[in-house]
Each structure stands twice: as structure tokens, then as C-alpha cells.
Amino acid sequence: MSALLDWFVAPLATFEFLRYALVVSVLVGASSATLSCFLVVRRAAMLGDAVAHGVLPGVALGWIVAGHVGVFWGAVVVGILVAVGISAIERSTRLHLDTAIGVMFSFAFALGLLLVSVLRPPGIHLQHVLLGNVLAASDGDLRLAAVTSIVVIVGVAATFPLLRAWSFSPETASVMGLPTRRLHYLFTALLSLAIVASLQTVGLILAVAMLILPGAAAYLCTNRMSRMIAIAVVIGVGSAALGMFASYHLNAPSGPAIVLAASAAFAGCLLAAPQRGLVASWRRRRRDDALDAADRARLAESAPTR
Secondary structure, three states: OHHHHHHHHHHHHHOHHHHHHHHHHHHHHHHHHHHHHHHHHHOOHHHHHHHHHHOHHHHHHHHHHHHHHHHHHHHHHHHHHHHHHHHHHHHHOOOOHHHHHHHHHHHHHHHHHHHHHHHOOOOOOHHHHHHOOHHHOOHHHHHHHHHHHHHHHHHHHHOHHHHHHHHHOHHHHHHOOOOHHHHHHHHHHHHHHHHHHHHHHOHHHHHHHHOOHHHHHHHOOOOOHHHHHHHHHHHHHHHHHHHHHHHHHHOOOHHHHHHHHHHHHHHHHHHHOOOOOHHHHHHHHHHHHHHHHHHHHHHHHHOOOO
16 A cells, blocks of 8 residues: 555655646546547547647647747647548548548648758657657646646537537438537537647647547447446546556656556456456357257257157
């Protein structure tokens, strides 16, 4: 017990930057996990990947124009433009959604890398943008994470019935008269906000993992959307906090540590989920095999003999 206290509590009591890092990690874990459920249900995980990598040009240009404030707005605007470009390509050409995502993802990420390499914005460190560095979180990062997380969670809560219907079946939602296009742009805006907040914690490359893993793990555990979001938030918050402490004690990058913690949670759900886990599936197969064997035995006993 004392070892756990030393591992978790003692560093928080000693270092203020760890307290900042913990709060930022928890906020980002909650907002990313909330949106991950809709991405998993929609089978649109690669949309999160495209938007996550697509905000890099906005980060570079935003810093050049207006410093830290510009990074936020630049990333949000470019993230929305990437999603709009994906929708435009899909609707106006013969290309399918996955191809449109690949086209915009490749273009935006390459453009962002080029801008960062050529312009060399003094406040943008490419390694931190790509991999995250939550242990260096500042007051500004804390405020940004708080505001974006509140906006994301309130936005989802206010439109939850609409987003749920749109996520499960956009075609049915359209037939019902729901504003599916506006819902798409609203969700993309919330997704961009969550990704901007993830820059400091897990970075662009690993932000997509936090937009998939909590929702994927929760999807294995329940059939109800509201319960799925609750489970995903617990996994996201727990993984973010555990990964942050691990990165501190191991002197490792925070992004990979947080994502590995979320991956461990997914592996646990994959094995032990009550209905869809591998253990439950194995037990069902064993039970069905036993029932089939018993049925064959009864048939054999009741078969007429000569």
C-alpha cells in the first residue's frame, strides 16, 4: 500500500507540474473517450485519424499568425476544412469514404510537415506536437484542456439523441428528417477541439488511439450507448492518469505511455467482457459443443435397433 502511495501521491504532493499534468490528462481522456464511442459506432475511426493529422498545417500557420491563440483556432479551422474536404470528395466523385479520407489525410499531413520544416515556428517543437509532452503542461494548457473538454462534453450531452441516431444509421436519421449534414459538421468541430486539446498530452500521431481505444473497449462491454460512453470515459481517464504517472517514473514520452495504458484496458475488455469477450465466446462454444454432444447421444439412444 505504501508503495502505491509513493508511486501516485508523493509525486503529486511534491511537484506542481505533475498536478497540472494530471488534470490535463484527465480532461483530455474524458473528452476523447466520449467522442470515441461515436466514431466506433459509426465505423469511422479513420475519420479521427485524418482530422488528427490534418490539423498540423493549422498548428503551424496559427502559430505564425497569432502565437498560442492562433494554434488553437488554426487547428480547429483546418480540422473542420479537412472533414469538409473528405465529404466533398466522397459526394462529388466515385471515390468511397476510405479513399477520400486517405487523400485528405496524406495531403494535410504532408503540408503540415512541410510548413513546420520550412517556416520553423519558434514555439512549435515537432516531436512534442507528434508525441505529446504532458509533463510540460502550463496554465494555458490547463485552461485550454478545461474549456475544450467542457465544450465537447456539453455539446455531446445537448445533442445526444440526435448524435446517437446519426451515428447508428445516417440514412435512417436523414429519412427521419434529422439535420444530418449539420450533425456531421458539429461532430467534426467537437472532434477538432478534442484533438487540439490532445496535442499536449499524446500528440497528433497518438491522438487517434485515444479516439478509438476507449470506445472500442467499451463497445465490447455493453449494448447501450449511454453506458458505453460512461465505460469509455472511465477507461480514458484511468489510462490518461496511469500513463502520465508511468511517463514520469520511467522518464518516457507521455503519449506512448498513455496509449499503452489504454491498449491494456482494451486487451482486458477483449478477454473478459461479459458477452463479447474471448473468454465468454470460448465458454459459449464449449457449452454449445456439450449440448450438441448430448443431443447426439440422445438421438443415438433413441434410434431403433434391428
